[in-house]
Amino acid sequence: MVQEFKDFINRGNLIEFAVAFVMGLAFASVIGAFVDRIVNPLIAMIFSMDGMDSIGTFGEAVGEDGVPIGSVGAFIGAFINFLVVALVMFLVVKAYNSMQKAQEEEDPGPTEVELLTEIRDNLNR
Secondary structure (H helix, E strand, C coil): CHHHHHHHHHCHHHHHHHHHHHHHHHHHHHHHHHHHHHHHHHHHHHCCCCCHHHCCCCCCCECCCCCECCCHHHHHHHHHHHHHHHHHHHHHHHHHHHHHHHHHHHCCCCCHHHHHHHHHHHHHC
């Protein structure tokens, strides 16, 4: 059981997943700061508002994070954050797929007939 656990941990996919998770968390904080510090103030400035968080509040109550409860502006900011992350992830996946496709075109590998011939020869031994 210990050996199985070691094999599981040392498998490349798990390590890659852990690195991707940590990078994703760091990336999310960068995007969050970008949206909160640049995009939202720009939108508020364009529409002559004090800030995005004051849009569509439902009263005077304030949450633990200082944002008015029922703030539609906070939701809009979170949605913009999601859209930016989704766009960047789309671009990363698209670039990865194009690199994979280019790599496959460079090295097409053995043909089906060559593989079947190799299997036949190995079985005849």
